[in-house]
Amino acid sequence: MVIILGYLLHNAPITVIDNFTGPTFFNMLVNQMVSYGIYLLGPVTQFMISINRLLVMVFVKQAMVQNNQKITVVILVMFWLAAIAITSMGVIDSCNVIYNPELLNWWSGGCDDDIGEAAMGFVILCAILSNLCNLIVLVKLVMSVSKKHMHSETIRRRQAKSRKLFIQSCIQDWIFAIDSVNSTYVDLLNDGILFRFMLDIFSNLMTPVLDGFVMLFFQHSAENKKSVVLCVKKKETTQNTTSQAARIY
Template identity: 40%
Template sequence: MSLSNWTLAQIWIEDSRPEEVAEPWVTVVIGIFMILTSAFGIFINLFVFRRFVSKNMTSFYIMCSSKTISNSMILFCYLIFNGPVSVMRRYYGPEFMNMLLNQMAAYGIYVQGPMTQVCISFNRFLIIYFATLAKRKNGRKATFVALSICWLISLFVTVAGIPGNCTNIFNYDILTWDNLDPCVDTLADLVMYWIGVLAVISNTFNVVVAIKLIVSATKPHMDSVASKRRRRTSRRLFLQSCFQDWIYLLDTINSMFIYTWLDKIIWQFFFTIFSNLFVHVMDGCIMLFFNYEKKKSILMLPKKKDCTFINVTF
């Protein structure tokens, strides 16, 4: 099967693009898969968001809550457009919708995650190395300022290329993104290298924190129960930050290099669309795993024993 007339008329042909289109049944199955996976990911992220909001909203939880929102927005693009379009094998709505939603998923809102991860890693660094200062200072204002800057950058990346058609669009014929103009390659390189720089910065903070935690663990402690609990919490949130960094780094490697190794449709789908979709589902699952708290049932609480007090006078 050759590329459809719509594809040939609208898309700038790249050397790495698959030479054939996907079979109809493959497109339908993958469309259903995208709908179910994105719906599950949205549920997980919103569930985690609700759990975070119910906590004492420290800077760490505010930043994690921001990530659940950006994750849900990207998954929403797959739920309402990419998935249904693949199942129906036809587009609906204006072409602008295709451009806007996939620009959000591929570049705009996507960069929000790695930028927030740098903020989270820096927050862990401050807590571990400057705990006393962090307790005295209220970092919520600085957190909101940092997140506002991240969201403004995401908005700019989303809308910057739309007037000149310098955007990604989803092509169900080949089950991956396509370009309306060669300038998208330049934008893609800039975004991917920016994410790579952010990954280096974030993981540098993680390494420095890991050194501190290892050194602290080797020292003898005569601490209280509260102190031990704080150390366990620090290790848990540090591991959460590391795993979140690594999945974004893996997705960046997939979308920059691995997808170009073969021009097969399924291969490119898994290392572009699926990788982008999966990272935001996994991000929500990681936050849920490291912040899961079992609720103690009242029925499971030990019953208080009746005591009789006897006054003895000597």
């Protein structure tokens, strides 16, 4: 949401008037925010969610008796502060990365190439580790089918949920990874303004949008399935109650 607002309130007006008359510092700050600081929160948050699922599977008893909401809030606040710090530290006078409306893109002269490659590597690393954590959770659930002390129906539901979470996580993680590769390497294959705009600015802008659509799709699917299960259970309960009442009379 912050990234979308950055483009909407900063890049869009500059493009419309075809000029930037504000302070260079503000232009650089928006670039650091949408390209690095706030942007990196997406893959990092997904990685933390995957670690949380894995830890819950490993430490089942502790997860059942402890309330980890405070820890989660503290960790999220820490990551937000880290994102703000990265954004602030990236604004340096020796590398003015500003938005140029004539190019429809950020321009720096190449001084931020190392930062871009480092950010891309970090995003891909988060995607790999996140997928690995979710894969371990899925394998652990598959292996738990053989345990007799657990109800098979419960296991099947958990497996189905873990498969969906694994697919959702893969899609969300690699959306960010593909965008990072686009803006770091693929956009250099052609000097065309429209080509570079689509693989840099537009790709960066659409990443949080697609991420939100993926979350909405999987969440909506889960809610619909939950509603169907509740309706079936309610119907079965009503039928059982009616049968018992008929026997009494």
